[in-house]
Amino acid sequence: MDHGLQHRKKLAAMHRIQSAALDLFEEQGFDEVAIEAVAAAAEVSPRTVYRYFGSKEMLVIWDDEDELDPGALNAEFGGDDPIAALREALRAGFAALGEDDLLLIRRRVTLIYRYPAIEAAMILHGYEKSRAIAAAVGGEDAFEVQVFVHAFVGGVLAAMRDWCAAGFSTPPFELVDRALTLLEHGFTRKRATPS
């Protein structure tokens, strides 16, 4: 959006702050680290940390890549098969991640599932974003769309939890894809065709 010098400095500071925060949280635990310590480690004032992130949990949750744009969303998911579009968007999104990005995400996910307070904030964040997507896409059948996006967020959360619990051994897109397929086809057939 904005590419002025101020904005770039702000983003750099946010990355520095987040990095310092993750280091400290991993070392000493989320509850044991005060914002003041994070601010000191990142060489900014505590007040600035709050201005940038708004809450302690956001230090872990924040991701600079997920700014969304309702117009583009409607173009992307407004077609005949929005689930296929969603799957494709997810595949592209995961494929675009470099090794560094993935490493950072793993650190964040680990912390998110270690501390329920962070998880709660994360879930709410996910729901708010998906409701925005649903509002941009959904027309008549609002109820179905709402149920789907909430269920999808739940599914992604379950997939992420599984990914983390299994030591990040499975490629993450594969898990999300399996979850999405379950939502797509329903949960009935599962019992009829055991492995």
Add this chain to the structure above:
Amino acid sequence: MDHGLQHRKKLAAMHRIQSAALDLFEEQGFDEVAIEAVAAAAEVSPRTVYRYFGSKEMLVIWDDEDELDPGALNAEFGGDDPIAALREALRAGFAALGEDDLLLIRRRVTLIYRYPAIEAAMILHGYEKSRAIAAAVGGEDAFEVQVFVHAFVGGVLAAMRDWCAAGFSTPPFELVDRALTLLEHGFTRKRATPS
């Protein structure tokens, strides 16, 4: 579980505290009411409020009916068609609610969706309970079960949100049932058969 005098007094106090809290939150707003005010209105000490409820959000979320018992759950949902069992349990649960219970639930739901902080705590609570259920039921196909319960919580949340947004005009079981049916049969067919 325990039916001693202490336990009954504690439950009575919890109901009194929750009732006072809902009154105050509705009148003045969740953020504007301090725990101290709730404690004063319910004639207990603030320390006791924390001991009973653990957090301010729990004053709204808490429901005395949802104590769960892993053994019974396994017996109930361990059969061939756990989704049908779940639907039947939901139907029975909603049918068992009296007019008073329903009124209380409406007040709580209204507050939950008015204040994101409460919603976040509620969602997390729902996930934790459903993971407990899933652990009690699920065997081999843990991933599918986990995805289902998370999606189901999301679906119920969407249904509750819809219920609240529509002024509680639809019977709640009907909405939950529709959400469950969507999960059961999948979201593909929706686009193929417009209303």
Add this chain to the structure above:
DNA sequence: ACCAGTATAGGCAGTCACTGCCAAATGGCA
């Protein structure tokens, strides 16, 4: 009814997340 022993409530003091408010500094621009 009484008297241990035990569980529970209340009070106190402290920590820390988070928020306005105002002054200082810093980038944007003529």
Add this chain to the structure above:
DNA sequence: TGCCATTTGGCAGTGACTGCCTATACTGGT
């Protein structure tokens, strides 16, 4: 370089939440 808009930092305050200790109320046996 000098002016203006935005941003940062410090300060003080509020309130959620937590140990710790004492007082009180319940419980089970006599």
